[in-house]
Amino acid sequence: MRLNASYIQLKKLVRSLSEKIKIHKKFDNKKFVRTFEVITESQGIPRKGEADPTPMIALMWPIFYGLMFADVGHGLLLMGMGLLFKFKGQGNLSRWGMLIAISGASAAIAGVGAGEAFGFHLDHMGPLEGLLEEGGALHSVSWIVGILSVAELTFEQVINILKVSLFIGIVHLVWAMILRVKRLAQEGHKFVMYMEAIPNITLYGGIVVIMMCAIGANYDVMNMYSKIHTEAVPWVTVFLGDWAQVWIITRIAGVIVIASIVVMMIGGLKHIKAHPEEGGSPANVFMEVLLGKSVECLAHTISYARLGIMLLVHAALLLTVNNSYASLGGMESPGALALLIGGNIGIMMIEGLIVYIQSLRLHLYEFFTKWYDGGAQPFKQVVPEMFYNQFKWNKK
Numbered sequence: 001m002r003l004n005a006s007y008i009q010l011k012k013l014v015r016s017l018s019e020k021i022k023i024h025k026k027f028d029n030k031k032f033v034r035t036f037e038v039i040t041e042s043q044g045i046p047r048k049g050e051a052d053p054t055p056m057i058a059l060m061w062p063i064f065y066g067l068m069f070a071d072v073g074h075g076l077l078l079m080g081m082g083l084l085f086k087f088k089g090q091g092n093l094s095r096w097g098m099l100i101a102i103s104g105a106s107a108a109i110a111g112v113g114a115g116e117a118f119g120f121h122l123d124h125m126g127p128l129e130g131l132l133e134e135g136g137a138l139h140s141v142s143w144i145v146g147i148l149s150v151a152e153l154t155f156e157q158v159i160n161i162l163k164v165s166l167f168i169g170i171v172h173l174v175w176a177m178i179l180r181v182k183r184l185a186q187e188g189h190k191f192v193m194y195m196e197a198i199p200n201i202t203l204y205g206g207i208v209v210i211m212m213c214a215i216g217a218n219y220d221v222m223n224m225y226s227k228i229h230t231e232a233v234p235w236v237t238v239f240l241g242d243w244a245q246v247w248i249i250t251r252i253a254g255v256i257v258i259a260s261i262v263v264m265m266i267g268g269l270k271h272i273k274a275h276p277e278e279g280g281s282p283a284n285v286f287m288e289v290l291l292g293k294s295v296e297c298l299a300h301t302i303s304y305a306r307l308g309i310m311l312l313v314h315a316a317l318l319l320t321v322n323n324s325y326a327s328l329g330g331m332e333s334p335g336a337l338a339l340l341i342g343g344n345i346g347i348m349m350i351e352g353l354i355v356y357i358q359s360l361r362l363h364l365y366e367f368f369t370k371w372y373d374g375g376a377q378p379f380k381q382v383v384p385e386m387f388y389n390q391f392k393w394n395k396k
Contacts, residue, residue, distance in 0.1 A: 027054065035098045036054050036057040036099065037095075038096060039360065040374075043363075043364055043368050044374025045374055046374055047374070050374070053368065060363070061103070062105075062106035063106070064359040065103040065106050066106030066109060067110055067168070067307050067308070067311055068306075068358060069103075069110070069310075069314060069351060070110035070113065070114040070311055070314070071107060071108075071114065071116050071314065071318070072111035073118035074107060075105065075107030075108030078104030079101045079102075079108060080104070083101045084097065086101055110148075112145055113144060113147050113148045114149060116150075119318025119321065119322045119344075120322065122145050148164065153316060161308035161312065162305055162309075165305050165309075166302075169301055169307070170208055170304075172304070172362070172366065173301065173366065173370070174201065176366075176367045176368075179371040181201070191270075195268075196264055199263040200293060203293060203297065205256070206254070206257035207253075207298065208301070209236060209253040209256075210254065212234045212249075213246050216231045216232060216233045216246045217229045217246045224246055224247065224250050226247055228247070229245070229250075230246065231246045232245065261289055261290065261293075265285055265289050268280075269285055272284075272285065303362070303366055304362065304366070306362075310351075310354070310355055313351075318343075321343035321344065324336075325339055325343075
């Protein structure tokens with residue numbers, strides 16, 4: 001009996017130490033996904049039992065980078081530079097080179113959708129023009145070229161780009177919230193899961209749907225719950241069918257938002273009652289739910305508008321360089337050629353770095369903060385330092 005009690009105490013001690021030390025979960029990713037482990041490591045290595053975010057980064061990073069840096073010419077050059085680092089560098093330089101190469105490839109693919117190469121229209125470039133025209137070898141896929149065009153920077157193009165950016169952001173944020181629910185369930189925090197995490201998802205979904213209803217009602221916010229607004233709701237009607245009109249969806253979403261707020265408030269009040277040592281108050285709960293959670297939903301969503309804004313900035317800079325090149329005489333002027341080459345190099349260097357920072361920010365501050373902890377200590381092999389004596393015999 002005494003031996004059994006000692007074993008139980010030892011087991012509890014080991015478990016306690018494991019939680020404090022935060023044991024490292026070894027990475028086990030495929031070759032492509034392994035490239036993005038450098039991003040995960042910048043936030044912290046996942047603890048044992050915690051999901052590895054690297055596969056999620058491998059999916060979303062190329063989308064983010066490609067959309068913000070969409071240009072076939074710049075993307076191919078960036079990919080070439082990354083491959084150079086990959087095959088000529090060693091260690092972390094080689095890993096970062098592969099990340100740069102993948103980012104460049106995604107920018108080149110997105111550049112086809114934007115219809116741009118070094119700021120020039122793909123469908124007006126030499127042999128490509130004939131291939132994309134009716135009867136050409138690539139005419140069947142010509143609709144892809146310029147599907148997200150920002151060539152003229154018209155109001156309609158800007159709105160379409162921002163819509164795509166916000167849609168990607170909504171998917172990314174909901175994904176993070178679902179992962180938080182999964183983590184709470186695994187750790188046994190059922191109360192927080194049911195009273196805060198799940199209602200937070202429904203609150204966010206309701207607010208997003210109300211925003212879509214406002215767009216469908218042509219921003220007639222005060223009357224969009226009225227039966228006069230029988231318009232389709234962007235995105236929602238596509239999934240739910242023709243019955244999903246503005247006035248119906250507005251009422252349903254409103255009920256969902258109110259119910260979510262009520263559940264979160266009840267959960268907050270129960271929490272401060274169970275933990276009076278934290279010094280919370282009902283006023284703090286109401287303020288946090290009504291203002292904190294609601295404003296947080298909008299702020300995080302709007303943050304993803306930077307995806308489209310960076311693309312518009314990229315297009316505007318290239319448009320300025322190319323117009324200046326044309327006004328200085330084009331190919332016949334050495335000064336115009338120097339401006340074109342220098343301008344593209346400068347845009348690549350500045351924009352490439354800024355887009356990297358923005359992609360990193362959207363992962364670290366918008367995605368990871370919702371569910372990921374990390375901070376574990378990596379395994380390190382302990383090798384004793386060995387000393388050897390070396391004798392040299394001189395012959396005389």
